[in-house]
Amino acid sequence: MPWGVGDKIMLHPAVKLKKSLIQGSGLIAVKKIPKGTILWRLGNSDRIYSPQEYKKFSKKYRKLLDKYSYIDDFDRFVYCTDNAKYWNHSCNPNSSSLQAVDMEIAIKDIQPREEITFDYALVMGDDETMRCCCGAKNCRKVIKKIDEDSMLCKRLRKQVVNVVKYLGKVEQPLLTAEDICPCGSGKKYKKCHGK
Ligand SMILES: C[S@@+](CC[C@H](N)C(=O)[O-])C[C@H]1O[C@@H](n2cnc3c(N)ncnc32)[C@H](O)[C@@H]1O
Ligand SMILES: [Zn+2]
Ligand SMILES: [Zn+2]
DSSP states (O other): OOSOSSSSSBOOOOOEEESSSSEOOOEESSSOOOOTTTTEETTTTTTOHHHHHHSSSOOOHHHHHHHHHEEOOSEEEESSSGGGGGGGEOOSSSSETTTTTTTTEESSOOOTTTEEEEOOGGOOOTEEEEOOOOOOOOOOSSOOOOTTSSSHOOOOOOHHHHGGGGGGSSSSSOOOTTTOTTTTSSSSSSTTOOO
């Protein structure tokens, strides 16, 4: 069966919260996860705030959101209430976000005990910077938001395009037949890559 067990799981069951190899806590694979697997999807319990709402929050809650939320394509703060908020950054990531569908996909085959990472540059606020200690050979050391026209952004987007073809070929515990296909076609998964 090309699709999974239900639409209630938001974080892949083989992704667990553990001590990070990069900083603090992080998400670690406990089984091999092939490229093209959806690792996370936005759920009903996750919270989304406009910039106006963010400004009205207490300093304490804003600080929490600064650390644990990401900025989506509509400049909203997305705060995951589950372990997904512990997703660390790497300059050589093994996952990336799918535009317009609020999902994260494995862009490489992920081995057991490997940390699941993505490139924060795609989801940072305009004035945000982060000192990086990912340890990758190509580490940029200081991470900030990137321009959609930059080479880096094009490279990161291409990594996703290259693995979309595997969507229907791997187990997808987070997808149901009735879901909109993560590829962005607008069709149902069962009528698109999940056929
Ligand atoms: C969304 S949280 C990730 C979970 C965090 N590791 C923890 O234990 O709470 C984002 C924060 O993790 C840290 N972090 C994530 N990736 C990092 C990296 N590559 N280098 C240094 N710090 C990182 C930074 O402090 C960042 O503000
Ligand atoms: Zn780095
Ligand atoms: Zn599709």
